[in-house]
Amino acid sequence: MTLRTSYALNQWNAGHDRFVVREDHTRAFKTLAACGFRAVEIPCGSGRWEPLGRKDWIEAFYGSIAGLRQALADCGISAVSSFVFxxxxxxxxxxxxxxxxxxPAxxxxxxxxxxxxxxxxxxxxGDTLVVRALPNWSADAACDAPTMQIAxxxxxxxxxxxxxxxxxxxxNFDCVTMARTGDDIALLLDLCDRATIVLSIDTADAAIMGIDPVALLTRFADRVGHVQLKNALSRDELDExxxxxxxxxxxxxxxxxxxxxxxxxLGDEDGIVDIAAFRAALAGHDYRGWTVIESDQSPxxxxxxMLNAWFLQNAT
Incomplete structure (x- = not known):
């Protein structure tokens, strides 16, 4: 199965003093296109240091939304698959x-x-708006039905x-969210409209939480519509x-x-995510959504x- 891949720009935009001029964007777009990626995922942002993260800043930097799409196309990128909020x-x-x-307010x-x-x-x-489903864990909030109904x-x-x-x-549920188990995730999903809301799985964050990404995909195969594919180096064994x-x-x-x-x-030998097994599970469930490659915290x-592109193209 050929995955419909995109690449996350969050690793480029690591601070208020980076990725703030069009030349930086162009280099990133061209790098990803040279690696074979044709779509990007953009984090929603605020302020002049995240000029791709809001409509008004896109218009200020690129003249219009059409101007950004043309700039992407000029670099070999055909789409923004998704925004993350x-x-x-x-x-x-x-x-x-x-x-x-x-x-509620x-x-x-x-x-x-x-x-x-x-x-x-x-x-x-693009066609997918990814949102952080729940806040950080807090002793004052429980993953119970009344709380999940509010969300x-x-x-x-x-x-x-x-x-x-x-x-x-x-x-999307990251590794520091208040939802800690598949049952927590199911509780919220079951209260959400099945026709319009899908699950986004982040393989690395699931592994850091101690959840097997393959098992998570298998359990929610009929609801998964977005994947952030990345590796992790350690689990949160101390519940930090x-x-x-x-x-x-x-x-x-x-x-x-x-x-x-x-x-x-993806191909790091010290990684704790079985990327090959997860890709096989995607194929086994005939997954058709976006698979967004990430490498958070990359130096x-x-x-x-380039390493992630090589892995996708050559690893079995």
Whole structure:
């Protein structure tokens, strides 16, 4: 089976002082095209340092959405497969600092923030809006039916809006989310509209959580519509997802074990994800959605892109 692949730009955009001029974008696009990738996934962002992450900044840098698509095409990239949105990230233009799907009062603002991506994705050749399904773990919030219903109410409203534009919604669960098991994920999925909402599996984040990505895919095969394919180097054996600000202290800071890098390239011999088995499972379930290649925390994004491309083209 030939995967419909895309490549995540998040590893290029690692800070407020990087990836801020068109020359940087062009180099990244050309590198990915040379590696055989024809689509990219873009993280939603706010401010001048993330000029691909909002409609108004795209227009400021490229003149229009059509201008960005032409710039991509000039580099050999035919589509933006997907945008990825985290409600907790600040949106400076909207004066929003940490929205949550577990606060009903935030639901209208989350919906409003996502309208622009549903509108521009089809113009960029894409069809999937990926959202971080739930906030970080907290002792004050349980994965129970009443709590999941609050989140589902938000995502069902977003999905109804996105469907009007021909875009589907994919719920993503990372390694520091409050959902820790397949049952937690199922509880939310079962409350979400099956016709408009799919599951996004991140293979590395699942492995860091201690969940077998193949088993996760097998369990939810009829709901999986988006995959972030990447490897990981270690599991969170100390439950450090419970730390305050685990993104900073665990993932970026390494946690108590001083893990230098949690994520790695697909073919890394020290990786804990069986990428070959997962790809075989995708083929076995006749998966047709986007498979987005990621290499978070890569010290040299272009090198990772080339290594990942080689692995996809040559590894059995």
């Amino acid at each position: 985290n409600p907790a990230e600040p949106i400076f233009e909207d004066d929003a600092f940490g929205l949550s799907v577990l606060r 935030d639901h209208p603002r989350i919906l409003a923030a996502l309208v622009q991506y549903a509108q521009i994705l089809p113009e960029l050749g 589902a109410d938000c995502w069902n409203a977003v999905a109804a809006m996105a469907t009007e534009h021909g875009v589907r919604l994919a719920l 997802y419970r730390l305050p600000f685990p993104d900073k202290f665990m993932l970026a800071g390494g946690g108590a074990r001083n893990i230098p890098r949690w994520y790695t390239d 040299v994004p272009a090198t990772s892109a």
